Amino acid sequence: MDGTIITLIAANAAFVGTHFIMSHPLRAPMVKMFGDLGFQVVYSVISIATLAWVYFAFKAAPPSDLPGSGQVGWIIATLLTLPAMVLFAGSVMGNPALPTPQAKEQARAAPKGVFTITRHPMMWGFALWALSHIVLFWSLRTTITALAMGILALVGAKLQDRKKKALMGDAWQQWESNTSFWPRVGGFAKAGPLPWTLGLIFFVFFSWLHWPLGGIRAGIWAWF
Template identity: 70%
Template sequence: METPLILLVLANFAFVALHFLMSHPLRVPMVSLLGEMGFQIVYSAVIIATLAGVYFAFIQSPEADLSGTGQVGWAIASVITIPAMVLFTGSLIGNPAMASPGAEKNARAAPKGVFTITRHPMMWSFALWALAHIVLHWSWRTTITATAVGVLALVGSRLQDRKKRELMGEAWMQWEANTSFWPKLRGFAKAGALPWSAGLILFVFLTWLHMPIGGIPAGIWRWF
């Protein structure tokens, strides 16, 4: 493996590992030492620094060194990305996993919208985004980074369940009992007009943005 790709693997590993460590086993001692605000500052700084490391290692790695899956792969990736955008936009409203004053109240409410699909719609949106890029089989740099994002999303959501049970107690356990970790496809019919509309708009915009930023047409822009 070439040196830039080795650095990319290390950068992605640091990004994922430090995210897990600071979000879970190190969070309590760091908050005790630094206070909640100090912890947030250090946490944000470390995540931004490691994400920057991923970015610089990514752009220095070969752009396309795999055979790719052709137009079929692009079509599959596009289909996978649409529900990812629906899950992401829907996750921004009434999400008990987010740190907000109404989190416990949301956890005690009956699941609706994208939460009828999974209790971790944002995490699954990242996981599906990662899967879409892995399916393309475009380059090692893309596959390495997408795999890291997928691990962060799925392992992170499991760890989040454990942390939320400790922080919210019975309210989160009730939320877990009323929702599913694994996505239920039939739930997309109940996701609601707003997540679908916003998700499709975001899909069109981000796939359009793929060309000026990445130099590669994606989504519907691949064929139009």
């Protein structure tokens, strides 16, 4: 196997692994050692460093060493990206998983917006984005990195449920009983105008950004 691919695998494993370790088994000991602010600083430094490693390893790996999935792959990828953007856009509004003083109150409220789809819209947004890149079958570097980010998102969501249940108790249990881990496709009709509007804007903009940043026309721009 190409050495650059091995380095990329190691970089992605470091990024994902340190996230899991620092967020769960080592979180309490690290907070005790560094304090809340110190923990956030250490967490951020390690995350930025490992993400930078992923970036440079990605750039060094071959850009197009797989045959690709053709027009069918591009259509599927485009169709996956739009709901991913809608989920991401709505995930910051009324999300009890985010660190906010209103978390318990939000968890006890009836789910609305993208939370009628899943209680982890941000994580599923990342997972669908990752899947959209995997189905393109364009390069090993893209497939490896997208798979790592998808694992980080979905395994992270499961671990987040466990952590939030311990931290929030009955409030999170009520949130779990009123929501779904797996996306409910019918919920997209009830996501609301703001997530859809922002999601469409994100979809058009980030699809367009593929060309100036990566030299690849993506999304609707692939056909223009």
